[in-house]
Amino acid sequence: MASRFELVAVPRWQYDENxxxxxxxxxxxxxxxxxxxxxxxxxxxxxxGLSEGLIGEIVTIVTKAAIAAIRSGTERISKANIDALRYVPISQRRNSPLRQSLL
Structure with missing residues (x-):
């Protein structure tokens, strides 16, 4: 299956107007x-910072924060709301405490 698709590198987003x-x-x-x-x-x-500029991570963080905002009844995403996600950046997942506790 992996050989059916050509890998294409997607550049990281920069913190800029885009x-x-x-x-x-x-x-x-x-x-x-x-x-x-x-x-x-x-x-x-x-x-x-949490997404490390990766589009998939940006979308995941925003989506999870929106779901949490709806469930909490606040109906808006805030920095505290994002911090409460305890989201682990992709570069730190290999050594995350949660992962280590599951091994």
């Missing part, structure tokens, strides 16, 4: 009752 526009686009697609202002610098930097 990244902030990506966050605005993601926010516009979220079914939240309140605005989260994901492109606000503290929140945008937190998402960027």
């Amino acid at each position: 990244y902030l526009m990506l966050l605005d686009s993601l926010e516009a697609a979220l079914p939240l009752a309140k605005t989260s202002d994901l492109s606000n610098e503290p929140l945008a930097r937190r998402i960027f």
Whole structure:
């Protein structure tokens, strides 16, 4: 199966205007009752740091935070909401305490 598809490297996002526009686009697609202002610098930097600039990680973090916001009734994503996810960046997953406890 792996040989059926050609691998294509996807460059990491940079923390710049394009990244902030990506966050605005993601926010516009979220079914939240309140605005989260994901492109606000503290929140945008937190998402960027956790995602390490990887598009899949950015989308996963925003999606998980949106689900948590809906479940909590806050209906908006905040930095505290993202911190509560206890999201482990991909570069740290191999040695994460959760992974080690499962081994």
